Amino acid sequence: MNYVGLRIYGNDTDVTKRWKRKAVTDLLRLRAALRAPNETADISRAPGIDERRLRIATWNIREFDTPNYAHRLDEAYYYLAEVISAFDLVALQEVKGDLAPFDRLLRILGRDWAYVMTDADESSAAHNERMVFVYDTRRVQFRGTAGEINLSGGDRLQLSDSYDLRLDRGVEIELPPGSELRHPEKVNSEKVSDGDYRITPATVVDLPEGTRINVPEGSQLAFKGRPDEFSFDIENGRIANKRLDLKEGDTRSFSEEVRVRFPAQQMELGSQQFARTPFIAYFQSEWMKLALCTVHIYYGSNSDGSPQMARRRAEIEALTEVLAKKASEKTDSDANSYFIALGDFNIKGHDHQTMAALRSNDFEIPEQIQAIPAGTNVKRDMYYDQIAFWQGTNDHGRGPKDYTEIKIVDAGIFDVFKHVYRHGEDDSNGEDEEHFRARMEDVGRTYTDYSAWRTHQISDHLPMWVEIETDFADAYLASLLERGEA
Numbered sequence: 001m002n003y004v005g006l007r008i009y010g011n012d013t014d015v016t017k018r019w020k021r022k023a024v025t026d027l028l029r030l031r032a033a034l035r036a037p038n039e040t041a042d043i044s045r046a047p048g049i050d051e052r053r054l055r056i057a058t059w060n061i062r063e064f065d066t067p068n069y070a071h072r073l074d075e076a077y078y079y080l081a082e083v084i085s086a087f088d089l090v091a092l093q094e095v096k097g098d099l100a101p102f103d104r105l106l107r108i109l110g111r112d113w114a115y116v117m118t119d120a121d122e123s124s125a126a127h128n129e130r131m132v133f134v135y136d137t138r139r140v141q142f143r144g145t146a147g148e149i150n151l152s153g154g155d156r157l158q159l160s161d162s163y164d165l166r167l168d169r170g171v172e173i174e175l176p177p178g179s180e181l182r183h184p185e186k187v188n189s190e191k192v193s194d195g196d197y198r199i200t201p202a203t204v205v206d207l208p209e210g211t212r213i214n215v216p217e218g219s220q221l222a223f224k225g226r227p228d229e230f231s232f233d234i235e236n237g238r239i240a241n242k243r244l245d246l247k248e249g250d251t252r253s254f255s256e257e258v259r260v261r262f263p264a265q266q267m268e269l270g271s272q273q274f275a276r277t278p279f280i281a282y283f284q285s286e287w288m289k290l291a292l293c294t295v296h297i298y299y300g301s302n303s304d305g306s307p308q309m310a311r312r313r314a315e316i317e318a319l320t321e322v323l324a325k326k327a328s329e330k331t332d333s334d335a336n337s338y339f340i341a342l343g344d345f346n347i348k349g350h351d352h353q354t355m356a357a358l359r360s361n362d363f364e365i366p367e368q369i370q371a372i373p374a375g376t377n378v379k380r381d382m383y384y385d386q387i388a389f390w391q392g393t394n395d396h397g398r399g400p401k402d403y404t405e406i407k408i409v410d411a412g413i414f415d416v417f418k419h420v421y422r423h424g425e426d427d428s429n430g431e432d433e434e435h436f437r438a439r440m441e442d443v444g445r446t447y448t449d450y451s452a453w454r455t456h457q458i459s460d461h462l463p464m465w466v467e468i469e470t471d472f473a474d475a476y477l478a479s480l481l482e483r484g485e486a
Helices: 014-034 074-084 100-109 307-327 353-358 431-442 450-457 473-482
Strands: 053-064 089-096 113-117 129-136 141-148 189-193 196-199 220-223 230-235 238-244 258-261 279-285 288-296 338-344 385-390 408-413 464-469
Touching: 014 074, 014 431, 053 074, 053 100, 053 288, 053 338, 053 385, 053 450, 074 100, 089 288, 089 338, 100 113, 100 129, 113 141, 129 141, 129 279, 129 288, 288 307, 307 338, 307 353, 307 385, 353 385, 385 464, 431 450
Parallel strands: 053 089, 288 338
Antiparallel strands: 053 464, 089 129, 113 129, 141 279, 189 196, 220 258, 230 238, 279 288, 338 385, 408 464
16 A cells, blocks of 8 residues: 555645544554454454455445545545455446546555456446456456456347337327227326426337338348248359249238348347446466456336336346356366356345346355345445355366365455444544534535535445455365376
């Protein structure tokens, strides 16, 4: 850690001296908590075993760093870096497109820290976010392979709004004789301004079979494969003439091999992909090869039964399915890695459908994490952030998995706000809230909601972590004897 920015100089103003002293005091308390015995429910390591274990964490650092509630203060960067430095490899979510704040954070972490990240995702659902891994190069090596997870073919999200066709001239339909449209029982809406409402999410009305609609200009028939409508003549062993049977008359029927292709710009296909593209990167620590995939799953609405919740669940299931395919691939050496999905899954609870989705396709939550009684948000009532390990099998032949295993030593959630920007019982003297008011005067700001403000300085999420064994030299040597190679 690089603390040089906290040096107190004689020519510092009284305001600067005050916040630096407060920051140093808070950092000493924070460091003590990060290294406290385990019975405090914070983080620790037993002496002499650091090099045999790897500590992996995930942390959504709220809107890092945007002008909401104004940009973070100087001391907040040190608090963030101090917590991150307690781990060896951290998946960060909500790092924004402007890298200047992240570069500042990395300078405080020090020269032993490196990162690998995505470009900023500029799609409307991604909010200009990057997916980031930061890691201590003394403990972790990046293996040079990383990429985004995109869905293709049957893996794409099969949601009800994945195939909406928007017509520039509006929709005109012709109903079959004697049929009628039935009004839905409920129309969803939200207020966007005084006296102005809009339907959201979409309310659907079933169309009777046989309903006709005029297709938009630019629509096409797409002939694929070898349908009955395709024929050819052979002369001298070569195809001399190819023909499509376009039928005749006002009503024409084609085989299932023929598709209707609508103009691409009028198809709303965005919901077939993740709202924020997951990011997978391959690392190694000692004997352990790890494939880590970090995510920030779509949120939308926390209401069960809503289309947004259905999308959230579908994204999680699609992710585990794609990762399971990668992990079980027989011809890809990357499958020799242990696959770990971690990040902000927006999991609602232990027994919720979103947690069941994360546990699909042979992914499991370690018992040590399942045993944590409280959530990962500041209120500790939601289980948004998770770490899951793929526990399936592959048939890749001999490799590191013959003598290594995922062995969880410990796991937890670190409650940052027990030690900095404290509130209530954690700050019985009220000194942190008093400092907040003084700091707001110092920087000329008028924010009065301390509880909300501090989540924009640190985060509205708490870091979740696991510690795994990395030294399998004894097991490797034993495997040589078993194979007769010693």
